[in-house]
Amino acid sequence: MFDSHVHAAPDVLPRLGDDLAIGQTYLDAGYSGFVLKGHYEPTVGRAQAVARATGLRVYGGVALNQHVGGINPAAVAAALGAGGRVVWFPTADAHTQRTAGLPRLHDQDPRLPDSVYGVPPVDPAGEEPAEQVLRLIGEADAVLATGHLSGPECHWLASRAPHHGIDRVLFIHPSYTVPGLGPSEIAELAATGGHIEITTYQLLHQPGCTPEMLAAVARAAGPKLVLASDAGQQDTPNPPDALQLLIDTLAAEGLDRSWLLDAASTVPEALFSPR
Template sequence: MLPGADMLVGAVDNHVHCCPHINARSIDVLTAVRQAADAGMAAIGLMDNFCNTSGYAALAMRELGGLGVEVFGGLIMEPPAGGVSAEAARIALGYGYGAARDGARFISLPTHHTRFIARAEGRSPAYVEACLGIPERGELPDPLPEILDLIAERDVVLNTGHVSGPEAVRVVEAARARGVTRILVPSTHYDAETVRAVTAAGAIAEFSFFFLSHATQVGLTHVDAEKHTVDAVTLPQLAQLIRAAGPEHTILSGDCGVFVLPPPVEGFREFLLLVQSAGFGPEEMRAMSAANAARLFRVGELAA
């Protein structure tokens, strides 16, 4: 047994890129499910910047549900997937075969078409203007209020996507005010103060292997022909952010599937070993790799 393989048993990786895809991927969804089952994992969540993954998840459950891995999907509201649209969110929430476990388990704000990311990538002023921005004060821009109401009604997860730290805090507070109770904030590039703010407001902080890995050195095409790198974080920096959130408010995820990284199960194993080596104990690791994500995404709660 490889070191860390025991930590995969019962684990949930909510951030797996493995679907049929426009860019090179290391693995397809059915193979990803089989490998997760071989490792004894409880669930995987499918993410894709180009489409709603709920249909892939429903198909995987119909074909491979007997392997014991729960597969769920959702919508990242990038333009190719329908953009920031209440109609796109409504469709994603109902997509599947009609089972209670079908449909989007998460609706995410854009991960690339945000003004925060567009400015970081040096995009043109017209491009930046067309991306999602969260105002410092006042109401959230339409159709976000309607989308938040849909998320609250269906009791699924709001993922705040790749917005700035202050924008994430505003979104979490606005979402909570509209009745959203399940909120995940990708927090790897925030400072400790922001991480404390989003978790104090009722969200869970997510930290992913991708940003700790060598993939940060490669210019990747995420949403169009341009290739961009992202800033890497060190293990000490990541450990500090996890402690700012607290393991009880933290989810670890792989964010693997891109061709330069190991397949998702192996990448997740390596990540868990790295985080464990930063001084986190068995109960903390179990919370961050399994229990928190299972609770947030209602793994095992929904009937077939």
């Protein structure tokens, strides 16, 4: 098994455990590895340290939020140059996050600028830096993750990815509150060649989310489905148990368990592992 989305301490929000403690849960559960995500800190060095300590394949990257100045090619060059495997476009500081009233760093410290970020067609001013970021991702053969950006922005990123040699695209929980896409829209994203993520966090914490809804999303994703825990919160089971809960829940909706297991193991591991 391979979990492509998990959070750990240190973080600006309380977490279930630190990097090594979370890594130990995967080691104990027989996982091959995981992807360590931080909304407000690059996780490249942290991931490498856990990999050395546990022997697991652990990958990190950078999220393009306010702490790095948004869509900042310099931050991306530094993270990828240090061995990062993924660049998340704006997540907690995406414009969608503010519109939905979801937590941002500005909420914790209102003295910070109330900055949000986007790419075309929502924010045409984001085109030039976004193109530079895409070029860097392509050169590093890293994963382009769409963050919390809107559906039209996801389509724009998917359309530009091939121009930069990018064939590793992950649409981050598109059926979550942000961006809040339905199965038909998600099927269109899957048709572009990118992978579609569903997370346990949605199952446990997303208002209005049901197993039936997630099963419909999984069917829309087809072979491009990726299942991840997005765990690490103090009120969520430990990440391996959380991911198993998602698999069991979707299997109970009539989905093929072997397909679901692939979506939580070989598919995401191949997506993130260097060629």
